[in-house]
Amino acid sequence: MKKDETTEERIKEAARVVFMKKGYAATRTRDIADEAGINLALLNYYFRSKEKLFHQVIFEKVQQIFGVLFPVLTNESLTLEDKVQAIVETYTKMLLENPDLPIFVFSELKNNPQLFDGRIKLDAIVNSSFAKQLYDKKPEVNPVHFMISVLGLTVFPFLAKPMMFASGMATNETFEVLMDERRTLIPHWVKILLEKE
Amino acid sequence: MKKDETTEERIKEAARVVFMKKGYAATRTRDIADEAGINLALLNYYFRSKEKLFHQVIFEKVQQIFGVLFPVLTNESLTLEDKVQAIVETYTKMLLENPDLPIFVFSELKNNPQLFDGRIKLDAIVNSSFAKQLYDKKPEVNPVHFMISVLGLTVFPFLAKPMMFASGMATNETFEVLMDERRTLIPHWVKILLEKE
DNA sequence: GTCTATAGAGGGATAGAC
DNA sequence: GTCTATCCCTCTATAGAC
Incomplete structure (x- = not known):
């Protein structure tokens, strides 16, 4: 975990890892919070919902691959x-x-x-x-x-x-x-x- | 829904359809029950658990494809x-x-x-x-x-x-x-x- | 065998303190 | 911004009537 990252970016990076590994449905927001080393509430504070966070990640990945x-x-x-x-x-x-x-x-x-x-x-x-x-x-x-x-x-x-x-x-x-x-x-x-x- | 199928086979066929369409994690046993036109309890009566039913389906599909x-x-x-x-x-x-x-x-x-x-x-x-x-x-x-x-x-x-x-x-x-x-x-x-x- | 009803766990989201 | 505690809905699984 890089010290100079913002919390928001740490969560997003964790989301990339967990979503990519398990897929949307099998991913629990708690997994992402743990991976990011933060609390579950903070995830919703920054991204409002699991789905909104997922959209940010998948759009990025679609862009990356295509x-x-x-x-x-x-x-x-x-x-x-x-x-x-x-x-x-x-x-x-x-x-x-x-x-x-x-x-x-x-x-x-x-x-x-x-x-x-x-x-x-x-x-x-x-x-x-x-x-x-x-x-x-x-x-x-x-x-x-x-x-x-x-x-x-x-x-x-x-x-x-x-x-x-x-x-x-x-x-x-x-x-x-x-x-x-x-x-x-x-x-x-x-x-x-x-x-x- | 074919009339001459057993209930067990109807459930399994429904499971094939729903698991294939949504994947394991996103599938709810209720979806399978609805697709089969039976009650949720019957699914567990015949197959004990979502996971056991899934295994039967995925093994079959692995066999089919390979x-x-x-x-x-x-x-x-x-x-x-x-x-x-x-x-x-x-x-x-x-x-x-x-x-x-x-x-x-x-x-x-x-x-x-x-x-x-x-x-x-x-x-x-x-x-x-x-x-x-x-x-x-x-x-x-x-x-x-x-x-x-x-x-x-x-x-x-x-x-x-x-x-x-x-x-x-x-x-x-x-x-x-x-x-x-x-x-x-x-x-x-x-x-x-x-x-x- | 098949149903209704419900127990019980899991997981997304929020309230509210700090 | 970040945490703890908790709400509440969803979903799997089972109890028990028929």
């Missing part, structure tokens, strides 16, 4: 291969530091799709620099399929981590190595697919 | 390409009928990895017919990377569905079409990668 995409896709100074590389690198780094992020966001988003409303614009995908570059290179490939595939290759292992551990496909030691390998593997595979023919 | 993998991977009469095709087909079909399945299982599994213990054996992957075939064709490719990639390409869109809807990448009408296209697209891409060089 905010990186738009700038890359629309960056005209990057080639298509550069864009793929940037997306894979950015997400791998982010998720290695924050492995619970995608399951948390996807799971809460399923229950409350309106949390998303007006916050993320990816329909821009179809008019983006990315879509143009893909069309020039491979007009037969639907940019939605391409995009969701790159994201799936990159993000899915983090979602499937418990399954990989439980099934013996990976261990705590090998998981990070595998994810690091994918930083080069995925762009390599995509390159082959783009250059075929 | 049980299909092992028989395919070890089936010596299928070529590598056949295996990929079978996995993509099977999961696409399963998830189109049951779109909440993967987020439910992965999410609950994250909170309770021990739910998995002794129930799924995928470490067999490394000695399987699948691994041998892959090694013969592409010795440099780690079967774990290959496996997790095929699964990611197939399953990730269902996990990301709320995001795809909210961002305008897909709609209720286009989503099923897109998923159907992937049934041929993913095996096609994998074939290219396997045949390169």
